[in-house]
Amino acid sequence: MADAASGNLDALFAPRSIALVGASDDAARIGGRPLRYLRASGYQGRVYPVNPKRETVQGQRAWPSIGALPEVPDLALLAVPAAATRAAVEDCVAKGVKAAIIFAAGFAEMGEEGRDEQARIVAVARAGGLRLLGPNCLGAADSSIGYYGTFSVMLDDGFLEPGPVAIVSQSGAYGSHIAQLARNRGLGIRHWITTGNECDVDMAEALRWVIDREGVKVVMAYAEGVRNRALFFEALDLARRRGIAVVLLKVGRSEVGAHAVGSHTAALAGADNVFDAICRQYGVHRARSTAEQLDIAYAIARAGLPRGNRLGIFSMSGGLGIQMADDGDEAGLAVTPMPDDAQAELKALLPYASPANPIDATAQAMTDLPLMTRYIQVVLEQGDYDIFVAILGTTPALPSYSARLAEALDAAGPGGEGLIRAVTMSAPPEVVRAYEARGFLVFEDSVALTRALGAVARFAESFAAARAERPPLPALPVPLAATGTLSERAAKQVLAEAGMSFPDERLAATPEDAAAAADAIGYPVVVKICSPDIAHKTEVGGVVVNLGDAAAVRDASGLVLDRARAAMPDAVIEGVLVAPMIAGGVEVIAGVSIDATLGPVVMFGLGGVLVEVLRDVTFRAVPFDADEARRMIAETTAGKVLQGVRGAAPADVDALAESLAALSRFAAANDGRLAGVDINPLKVMPAGEGVVPLDALVLLQA
Amino acid sequence: MADAASGNLDALFAPRSIALVGASDDAARIGGRPLRYLRASGYQGRVYPVNPKRETVQGQRAWPSIGALPEVPDLALLAVPAAATRAAVEDCVAKGVKAAIIFAAGFAEMGEEGRDEQARIVAVARAGGLRLLGPNCLGAADSSIGYYGTFSVMLDDGFLEPGPVAIVSQSGAYGSHIAQLARNRGLGIRHWITTGNECDVDMAEALRWVIDREGVKVVMAYAEGVRNRALFFEALDLARRRGIAVVLLKVGRSEVGAHAVGSHTAALAGADNVFDAICRQYGVHRARSTAEQLDIAYAIARAGLPRGNRLGIFSMSGGLGIQMADDGDEAGLAVTPMPDDAQAELKALLPYASPANPIDATAQAMTDLPLMTRYIQVVLEQGDYDIFVAILGTTPALPSYSARLAEALDAAGPGGEGLIRAVTMSAPPEVVRAYEARGFLVFEDSVALTRALGAVARFAESFAAARAERPPLPALPVPLAATGTLSERAAKQVLAEAGMSFPDERLAATPEDAAAAADAIGYPVVVKICSPDIAHKTEVGGVVVNLGDAAAVRDASGLVLDRARAAMPDAVIEGVLVAPMIAGGVEVIAGVSIDATLGPVVMFGLGGVLVEVLRDVTFRAVPFDADEARRMIAETTAGKVLQGVRGAAPADVDALAESLAALSRFAAANDGRLAGVDINPLKVMPAGEGVVPLDALVLLQA
Incomplete structure (x- = not known):
């Protein structure tokens, strides 16, 4: 800017x-x-x-x-x-x-x-x-200076309190709604911006601006579409580097929702799975509900970030503890057991309790609060947890008991410095406020708590990774000058120049040249017609596989050339490609598609007949490095297959990651002129043996 | 009983x-x-x-x-x-x-x-x-007769109110917790039972008892494991036939949770994905959280069941409407558009509104409540919705406006007779009660509402299906007398007798007999060693495929017999199986496994190398009919592949369903003596051409 x-x-x-x-x-x-x-x-x-x-x-x-x-x-x-x-x-x-x-x-x-x-x-x-x-739009506000450039009726109930939360919303109604809910939850909101039709400043630019302010720790954003993708990516990247959590609710996930977006603010929705993947790429949490968005903002605003994702669960009921263990596991938190010697110590304090984790102190803990304090002290000191949760149920609603219970919990040890202390309870608002005043996060539901803290732990991890030094991306390749569709030969050439590796294959103008090429490559080989005008080679009989000697290559090349000329007399024919037959490897697909709002993205997934059924593909905005490509691969079923299934050797994921990163640089260099890339199949060979793209299609804009 | x-x-x-x-x-x-x-x-x-x-x-x-x-x-x-x-x-x-x-x-x-x-x-x-x-355990209660056989402190806050809810919980603490939450939500709970260690009466028997009471509409159940599976299935079946919704929270989903269950009440957890599948089989909703369990019970207790799953969304903000459209779609509700002529009528009332669905009446509707009433009247009368939701945000919290808004909504038309009327709002409890008193369900969050009503609509569908007449199951086959492992030949024989179809294949004692058998079957054929002692035939070189004539069959049979005798001199060898080579078809796997708590279950899923990665298998308790088998197939990726991928013809799902149903009867007949069945691969041929199990393994208990 x-x-x-x-x-x-x-x-x-x-x-x-x-x-x-x-x-x-x-x-x-x-x-x-x-x-x-x-x-x-x-x-x-x-x-x-x-x-x-x-x-x-x-x-x-x-x-x-x-x-x-x-x-x-x-x-x-x-x-x-x-x-x-x-x-x-x-x-x-x-x-x-x-x-x-x-x-x-x-x-x-x-x-x-x-x-x-x-x-x-x-x-x-x-x-x-x-x-x-x-x-x-409904305008904007900065509560720290009393600026309210808005007519939102939410202010009839009182102004916002300054605090670490910012709200950026395309929808004025949603922006007001979430601000009111956050205020009811006791959160301080400093910046509040609604962007409406976004004729000039859009959500991305507003996001970029709030992320650059001092004191903002978490942004609740609402989007129907993205207008300025470069600024959007810049904002998200800055947020991650500055350690500011972006919790985004984007509607239009469903077909009916995407259609309604179009008729609502005329924003283009883009592909929802692409948007999802790019949120993962940038460490953005895409909230599935307003409640979840609010829960995460609440946790970060009140307790900051944990050191890690180890969850210690303290309960006075076995069932409720197990429930939270399930929920924590599902939310990506590590429900690690107490060390053995600490378990022995806990056993000595309460013989009937289960001291592993979930730590079930039984109802006995309730009847002896000093004992509960000592018990939790051991958990906090020796459990090495990043998040400690006590499941209190409806007990804190008892007026005679509530304050003493809070006192007993609090006396066990302080939170802060990467340790988050939380409780689940169902109790009146004033009781909730009293526990919050002692530094506890308070949730009503186990799933709400674990999902929010799972997201918070992922933010902590993502910010730590962003702080690590990463080598700069290699320079982007030179953009292409051509237009239209490239032949397979030309496509592979430009991709190879951009850094992707391809097998040793040769273009031959005549059957004789083809035989000579095959001699040089080694048998068996495949022969394929090579023409920018013939995208679907097998449909014209343009591919013959598994040729074992020079005579067979000569015959097949002649046949392929004749068939192509007969089927498409006007096609420009460059000759035949002679390529080695590749046995083994895992078939995957890679490509570049142009998202309506997020621009060129690299696509990766499992190849073969199941890809259409599984729809197991993922995406990344370009360019990216091999580390990001590895994370991309790990998200997919293909990634699991590449680790080696049924005793198969692990595949060359490093070479695949380098190839995807090279493809992303190619896509970035040709942003605006590329219409698509399709590499299908791409064979990933055993570790150390590289990748072999068998076919490549590059489409340029007219 | x-x-x-x-x-x-x-x-x-x-x-x-x-x-x-x-x-x-x-x-x-x-x-x-x-x-x-x-x-x-x-x-x-x-x-x-x-x-x-x-x-x-x-x-x-x-x-x-x-x-x-x-x-x-x-x-x-x-x-x-x-x-x-x-x-x-x-x-x-x-x-x-x-x-x-x-x-x-x-x-x-x-x-x-x-x-x-x-x-x-x-x-x-x-x-x-x-x-x-x-x-x-914490005992039991029946609020309608003032019976409280419990020492639960939840009663210190007051007794339960009689109503359509029953609670059955293994955990006393959970039972008390959910009862308190339900009471806070204004729900009447007639039966309340906690079963603890279940030395005699277990959760299943208690469930069976409450389901047989008059006036119970919904049961909130909590389980760590199932002890009496026959009673459990009987209870669930009765619930479905009586139209009583069972909303079950079962812990032990995760590894750490399942481990904690074992150390908590010594219940066996069984396989979680099996439990999940059997909930689907019986139309039970397995809740993922206490909040979800409560939301569903709330909806059914207050509003009963809808006619169908069509969701009409009325909003005064585009963004919030789209969000609910996404949420409704994800929850399995149909966000169907208003009919065209009704849209024209709505357009005439409010020219700036979006009358499709989500129906965005804009903030203008708020300023003219009689107009809002007329508007919603058109929606209710012509939209043919089963569930109507108005998104109200924080507006009802405004004291001056709340009652008038409720009146305007209510005046548009009554609920009942299969129409559920609901609102989302964030407002104080007394406002919520006022809207509830008019018959509206009130939720705070869009996702909570759509998930609950999605589940309620599935209950309605499941109960309607249970009311439909279904032919009785065929008689179970005669139980087996054998023990140990059967040979492939014997396994196929007993499964064929139980009603599964197999290809025409023959057992031959000598190479000469094998050649004669192949002549009778027609070429090409496959030859396989047949022995109850050799489960893994390929490992001893016991399979030769694609044999084109009698001489080849003779040679291969001799080779296979020699190899088997050399590799396993003590094996009882029945001869060789001669079977036709089967080209084409979709490879799936079917089998029977014995779940630790739920007994014999039929397993079905996609075959091939990906099955381990995808873990895309499903299960059903036995026995079941072909209709249930079709639902089972439809749950899996295999089911999608069988519909025909990339232009392939649809596969013979009817024949597959009959085969799975026959397998389920076989498993039921041999409950207690069967240790497992493995049919892998099972080829499903194009529609009308049946299924071809290529291999079969039947293990009996010693």
Whole structure:
């Protein structure tokens, strides 16, 4: 981002002065609410109501126009109808305002006419260096300075409290909803941004901006689609390097949902499984529900990150402990047993208890709280857990007991420094607050707790990996000059130049040349027609396999050339490719596809007939290194097969990872001109013997 | 169950008179609480405190012993230490008491000594016709008669309210926990049973009993393992036929959880994927979390079952509507669009709204409630939905608006008769109660709602299918007399007699006979060694494939016989099997395995090298019919492959289903003597051409 532009984002999201265009005397209306909020919140910047028809608005002096203002405000809030918006934007540009928020709906989401008007407004703003948020949005807020550039009714219940949470939402309604739920949960929200139609500033740019602020630890984001993918990736990468957790809810997972996205904000949904994979690539947690999104934000905001993923479960009921052990395991947490000597110590304290993990202290622990404290002390000191959870059920709801129980738990040892202490309980809000005040995370449900803390542990791991030094990516290859489809020969050549390895195969113009090539390669060989115009070679009889000597190669080459000329008389025929027959190896497929919103992605998965049924493929945005390729491979069924099934030797995953990384650099270098790459099958040979792409198709945009 | 035994269960779960052995004057102790509860609850039966040391207990006359009681009570509650339990049970038997509940812990869960004592107690009870609940349990309750045979502290907050919910839990702590949560949610719980160590009455028998009561609509069950599988299956089958939803939480899903189950109540966990599959077979919903279990019970208790699974989503925010469309789709609900003419009508009412489904009425609907009512009226009358949900967010939390909004929603049309009306909202409990009072289900989270209603719709479908007439199963085949391992020939013979189809193959004693057999079958053929002692034929070179003429068959047969005799001189060799070579078909595997708790189950899945990686197999308890086999097949990846991949013809799923059903009857007939069956590979040919099991292994118990 240019510095000027990001300065203008400060004007949008943390302005020092604000003009409210369309200011209303009625504090309940869209033009009245922002003024009411800004005054009640104690915003220290200057606020200028603009209304040509009034001397004062809500008792404050009003100005007749933007042009008449005594200074150039950082930001203009445009609370005017859609039809009056363009004129207001022109006024802002004329005055030199840095940024404006358009509240009105009725633009791109309403069909062609609205789309055209929106485009005209953007053109005016761009020419004048004015950044725009919206239209069809609820605005933005920064609670630390009392800035509320919004008419959201959520503020009727009170303002946001500053804290480590930021919210960035395309949907204003969702942004308000999640902010209210987070506030009810006691979370401090500093930045709150809704982007609406995203005619200029989009979710990615807003995300990029909040991730660069001090004090933000977790971002709750809501997206229907991604507009600026480069900024989106940049934001996610920065978040990971800065150790800021992005918890993203993206709708349009289902077909009916994706269709509804299209008719809602005209955003393109892209392929959902691609989006999912790219979240994994960047260490983003894609929440499946609002409750999960909130739970994760709650955990990070209140307790920070754990050192690792070892979960110690303390329970007074066997059944509830086992349930959490199941849930923890499923959520990716390690339910590791207490060391043997510590178990002996626990056994001495409570002979009837199960001291392994889940640690079931039985109901006896409840009746002797000092003993419970000593017991948990041993668990905390010797269990080496990163997350300690006590399952309390409905016990804390008993007024006579609740505080003493909290005291007994707390006395066992402090949290912090990478140790998260949590409890599950069903109790009234004031009891929950009391446990939280002692530093415990409080959840009602075991699955909610383990899923949230599983996600938090993955963030910790991902941030640690991002801090590790990684060698820079090799330089991207030179972009291609060609257009259209390449022949197999040409496709393999350009991919080989980009760093992929291919078997020793030769192009031969005549049957005689083919026989000579086969002699040089060694038998058996395969002969394939080579033409940019024949993508489906077997359909024209253009492939003959398993040729054992020069005579057979000569005959087969003649046959293949004749068949191709007969089937496709107009095809440009480069000759025949002579290639060694490859026995063994695991068949996989690799390729590049162009996602509607995320651009070129490398695809990888299992080859063969089952691929269509299993749909077991994964994706990565380009370019990436071999380490990322290894993670990509490990996500798939193919990855498990490559480890060696039924006594088969492990396959050459290192060579495969290098090949996928090279393919990603090729795709990145040709971003914008590539239409697709298909390498099918790609044979992965036993470890140390490399990979052998048997076929390759490269499609370029016309 | 015998009538006498089930009469004794009435004595356990709904007794007319109760002796409390070990009755304590201290109403806070285990021996005091039941008396206190029974008196406060207004229990109308007679209660006899038994305590040899006191004249009165809690102001009520006490008896010195069971023997001294003036009548034979239905039930004895044994609130005595483990060491005194056997004597108390002997007293009960001597008096002729029908049933007793043992509260004490310290039996089978505490190692060998406790296990032995528990066995002695059971022997005494069995001999005397006394049914036992526990030990190590929290007892039972029937709120409709004020019966509380328990010392659970959950009753300190008040008694249960009668209603359509029953709770059956192995764990007393879990049973109390879920009862408290259900009570907090406003649910009426009539039957509440905890089974503890299950020395006699187990979860299955208790389940069977509650399912037979009038007025029960949904059972929340908790299990660590299954003891009596026949009763378990009988209970589940009865539940489905009676239309009672069983929502089961079974722990021990993970390895660490299964291990903890073993050390907790010494229950065997069985294989978790087998348990999962059998839940599907019987239409049981296996809940993944307590919250989910509660949500489903809540929906059924309050709103009953929907007609079908069509979900209509009404929202005032595009984003939240799309989110629920995604969630509904994932939960198996059909997010079907409004009919075109109805959409036109909605468009006329609110031009800016999206009338398809999710139906986004925009925030405008909020500002004109009579319009909202008319709008929703059109949705309810013309959308043909079975479940209607309005997404309300935090709006109902606004005191000034909440009641008017509820009124406007309610005025659009009533629920009932298969239509479920629900809302999502975040609001205080009193607001939730107000919406519930109008007949709306209220959820906070979109995923929680859709998962619960998806499960409820599946119950409705499963109950409808159970009501449909199905032909009775064919008679089971005659059980086998043999022991040990059968030869391939013998295995195929017994399976063929049980109704599975096999290719025309012949046993030949000599190479000459083999050649004659091949002539009769037609070429090409395969020749295989046939011996009950050689399970792995290829390892001894005992298979030669693709033989084209009599001479080749003669040579191969001689070779195979020589190799087998050389490799395993002591093996009993029946000769060689001559079988046709089968080209084409989809390779699957079928078999029978013996689950540690659920007994013989038929296994089915994809064959080939990937089966180990994918673990894509499913199971069914035996016996079952071809319809059930078809559902079984449809659950697997193999089922998708059998539909025809990449233009392949659909395979003969009907023949496969008949074969699996025959295998299930074979397994049922030999329950207790079968150790396993392995049919691998089983080739499923194109539709109409049947199935061809190429190999079969039948293992019998020694």
